[in-house]
Amino acid sequence: MEKILSLELLEKIIRMELFLERASLESQEPDLRVINVYKSVVESIKKSLQYPLRKFRDDYGDMEEYEYRSCMKRLMDAFNSLDLVVHAHLSFIHGDWTLPETYTFIKGLFRPEDEISIVLSDTYMFEEANLSEFFESQLYIPYKGGDERKTTLFLPKIEVMNPLNWTILVHEMGHTMKKPLEDIFTHTEIGEMLVSDEGRRILDSWTEEICSDLISLKILGPAYLSSFITFVLLLGSQPGLENITTSHPDPRFRINIMKDVLEKNSIDLPFAQESLFQEYGDIVNFYDHIFEERCRFEQRYMIDEVKEEPMFPLVYQRFRDLIYEKVEEITPEEICYSDIEKDKTHNLVGMIKDKIPISSYREIDQKKVIDTLDKVEKDLDSIAKKDAISKKMKRILAMMKEEPNSFSEIINAGWLYKCEIVYPKMTQVFFVDPIDSPKAFSDAVEEYKKEIVKLDELLRKSIETAHIHGIFGKR
Amino acid sequence: MGYLERGKPMILNERDIIRRLLKKGDLVVTPILYPEKQIGSTSIDLRLGTEFKVGRVTRYTHLEPRQKREKIKSDVTKYTEDIHLAPMEPFVLHPNEFALGATLEYIKLPNDLAARLEGRSTWGRLGLQIHSTAGFVDPGFEGVLTFELQNVGKVPIPLYAGIRVAQICFYSCNESAVPYTEKEGAKYAHTTMAMGSLFFDDYEYEIIRNQGKRRRLK
Numbered sequence: 001m002e003k004i005l006s007l008e009l010l011e012k013i014i015r016m017e018l019f020l021e022r023a024s025l026e027s028q029e030p031d032l033r034v035i036n037v038y039k040s041v042v043e044s045i046k047k048s049l050q051y052p053l054r055k056f057r058d059d060y061g062d063m064e065e066y067e068y069r070s071c072m073k074r075l076m077d078a079f080n081s082l083d084l085v086v087h088a089h090l091s092f093i094h095g096d097w098t099l100p101e102t103y104t105f106i107k108g109l110f111r112p113e114d115e116i117s118i119v120l121s122d123t124y125m126f127e128e129a130n131l132s133e134f135f136e137s138q139l140y141i142p143y144k145g146g147d148e149r150k151t152t153l154f155l156p157k158i159e160v161m162n163p164l165n166w167t168i169l170v171h172e173m174g175h176t177m178k179k180p181l182e183d184i185f186t187h188t189e190i191g192e193m194l195v196s197d198e199g200r201r202i203l204d205s206w207t208e209e210i211c212s213d214l215i216s217l218k219i220l221g222p223a224y225l226s227s228f229i230t231f232v233l234l235l236g237s238q239p240g241l242e243n244i245t246t247s248h249p250d251p252r253f254r255i256n257i258m259k260d261v262l263e264k265n266s267i268d269l270p271f272a273q274e275s276l277f278q279e280y281g282d283i284v285n286f287y288d289h290i291f292e293e294r295c296r297f298e299q300r301y302m303i304d305e306v307k308e309e310p311m312f313p314l315v316y317q318r319f320r321d322l323i324y325e326k327v328e329e330i331t332p333e334e335i336c337y338s339d340i341e342k343d344k345t346h347n348l349v350g351m352i353k354d355k356i357p358i359s360s361y362r363e364i365d366q367k368k369v370i371d372t373l374d375k376v377e378k379d380l381d382s383i384a385k386k387d388a389i390s391k392k393m394k395r396i397l398a399m400m401k402e403e404p405n406s407f408s409e410i411i412n413a414g415w416l417y418k419c420e421i422v423y424p425k426m427t428q429v430f431f432v433d434p435i436d437s438p439k440a441f442s443d444a445v446e447e448y449k450k451e452i453v454k455l456d457e458l459l460r461k462s463i464e465t466a467h468i469h470g471i472f473g474k475r
Numbered sequence: 476m477g478y479l480e481r482g483k484p485m486i487l488n489e490r491d492i493i494r495r496l497l498k499k500g501d502l503v504v505t506p507i508l509y510p511e512k513q514i515g516s517t518s519i520d521l522r523l524g525t526e527f528k529v530g531r532v533t534r535y536t537h538l539e540p541r542q543k544r545e546k547i548k549s550d551v552t553k554y555t556e557d558i559h560l561a562p563m564e565p566f567v568l569h570p571n572e573f574a575l576g577a578t579l580e581y582i583k584l585p586n587d588l589a590a591r592l593e594g595r596s597t598w599g600r601l602g603l604q605i606h607s608t609a610g611f612v613d614p615g616f617e618g619v620l621t622f623e624l625q626n627v628g629k630v631p632i633p634l635y636a637g638i639r640v641a642q643i644c645f646y647s648c649n650e651s652a653v654p655y656t657e658k659e660g661a662k663y664a665h666t667t668m669a670m671g672s673l674f675f676d677d678y679e680y681e682i683i684r685n686q687g688k689r690r691r692l693k
Contacts, residue, residue, distance in 0.1 A: 100560070103561065355617065364497070370494070377490065393489070394511065397489075397510040397514055398511060400493060400507060402505065404506070457668070469508050
């Protein structure tokens with residue numbers, strides 16, 4: 001588990017470097033000095049990873065538990081420094097704006113006519129808000145934003161170029177598609193347990209999160225699950241993974257329910273993506289272990305009243321049971337599961353390997369086309385067959401048409417490529433191949449950077465081209 | 476190739492093009508949205524992509540190639556502004572203006588095909604030129620092709636991503652031993668967007684930079 005976690009963390013560091021590089025290309029001298037400070041901080045965070053990565057190498061041998069924990073702690077510290085300190089202060093520099101492809105992606109999956117705004121956020125969080133409502137509640141002066149809902153999605157700045165994680169914006173869009181959920185708690189044990197407004201609010205909020213997950217899962221299939229897992233894999237190092245919050249149920253439950261839903265609907269998770277579950281499970285167990293130890297330690301000092309207070313876990317347990325039971329009811333019927341064909345996805349992965357954008361796909365009876373071409377060539381000398389030749393050529397050309405791939409197919413192929421190709425390749429680079437100097441380490445990071453940039457570019461190009469294909473490919 | 480005599484250069488006709496497009500790992504032009512309209516008797520029409528680069532006014536006096544590579548790269552970036560169109564949003568090229576654009580299509584040439592990029596007369600009649608000097612594509616090239624768009628007419632021309640502005644024809648040649656992507660200094664391979672000039676990566680400029688350094692040391 002530590003290897004994928006390390007690679008994910010390195011990826012975020014690289015994304016931060018790329019963000020800063022783009023910012024420096026656009027900046028003049030005094031601002032460049034500011035950006036350079038950020039760059040040097042990020043460089044230090046990157047360097048801090050050399051030690052744990054060396055210990056995680058295949059040739060290092062078994063580690064003592066304390067050693068392992070110390071390395072994991074270093075990973076957590078690195079991510080928290082990147083996220084809670086550097087990313088949180090990106091407002092000091094002028095960087096990217098949301099790309100048009102991100103809008104194309106979200107509008108293409110939802111309602112193209114809607115006024116959706118996507119804001120780049122300094123907090124490493126994906127969120128959805130109604131900006132007018134937000135200002136109404138925050139301003140010191142009276143302000144009326146109007147009745148119309150102005151959906152604003154928040155995308156973390158370092159994810160601006162990364163279509164694989166735009167999938168989480170789909171979850172945020174899911175919040176705008178709320179369906180009435182009150183009924184599911186009526187006449188249930190949990191409904192009677194929690195009678196206060198606050199209790200109901202918590203239940204609604206948890207259910208809404210699950211509902212948004214299920215919407216994203218229907219739209220994006222396994223790709224959403226993969227991005228969710230890697231997202232919480234990193235955030236796991238921050239307080240919250242082991243705990244349920246009043247707004248979100250715990251990620252492990254969310255992941256399990258999504259996996260169940262995929263299985264029930266016979267949507268396969270390719271082996272490469274399946275292994276992400278393993279990774280996630282391992283890391284949760286690791287954090288759980290730490291958490292349990294902390295609890296045991298804290299119990300010694302606990303006073304009786306505190307011990308009696310948590311009724312919360314019981315409610316949560318009932319909630320989980322109820323959701324498992326009523327999962328069909330809370331899944332919006334109007335959205336259909338995306339059609340992800342296994343063979344096609346694998347072919348698209350092959351195209352990515354060849355560095356070809358995957359905006360479209362041609363399913364063709366190659367033999368039929370070649371045979372017809374042969375016939376045309378045989379008939380070329382005969383003037384009498386001129387009309388027949390022209391008809392045959394028209395047929396051949398019609399067969400050459402490519403169909404645009406759906407955004408869901410593109411993103412799923414992207415995720416599969418990442419799991420099947422990028423992770424194993426980079427595991428080899430960082431944990432097997434010799435890295436015996438800081439220069440070798442920075443070369444390895446450079447290689448990873450190239451992989452990330454290339455995959456991002458191909459996916460963005462594919463999304464945009466598929467969209468244009470949809471417009472001009474119609475007859 | 477059974478249907479091509481080795482050593483006999485020729486321009487590919489529509490049947491040759493189709494055969495090569497169908498052969499795995501050979502010629503790639505993707506996406507072909509509308510083959511009946513796009514594949515001509517000896518060419519494929521190419522569409523305009525979404526990214527443009529236009530020149531902008533800066534406070535710099537000139538491009539100084541004797542600076543460090545990163546600095547000159549950053550300076551070149553400052554002279555150009557990236558314009559990224561949303562689908563169905565027009566980019567208006569005014570008379571006498573110059574911009575870089577790119578094909579919507581990704582192109583991959585095998586080692587025994589060269590290609591030539593040409594404009595379409597439909598647009599040429601309005602004064603739109605799609606390249607001024609660089610219309611030739613080497614065997615082994617992979618990526619989108621960059622257009623050097625220029626409006627030499629008298630009316631502003633609205634351009635949209637997805638419209639057919641150019642055509643490409645293919646020439647068979649004997650297999651190249653060093654295809655474009657394997658060539659030392661192949662700067663524009665595997666691109667997916669309009670690329671600005673990387674003249675500073677030419678080996679001549681490396682010599683010029685080094686000479687400059689030596690002179691300063693003296």
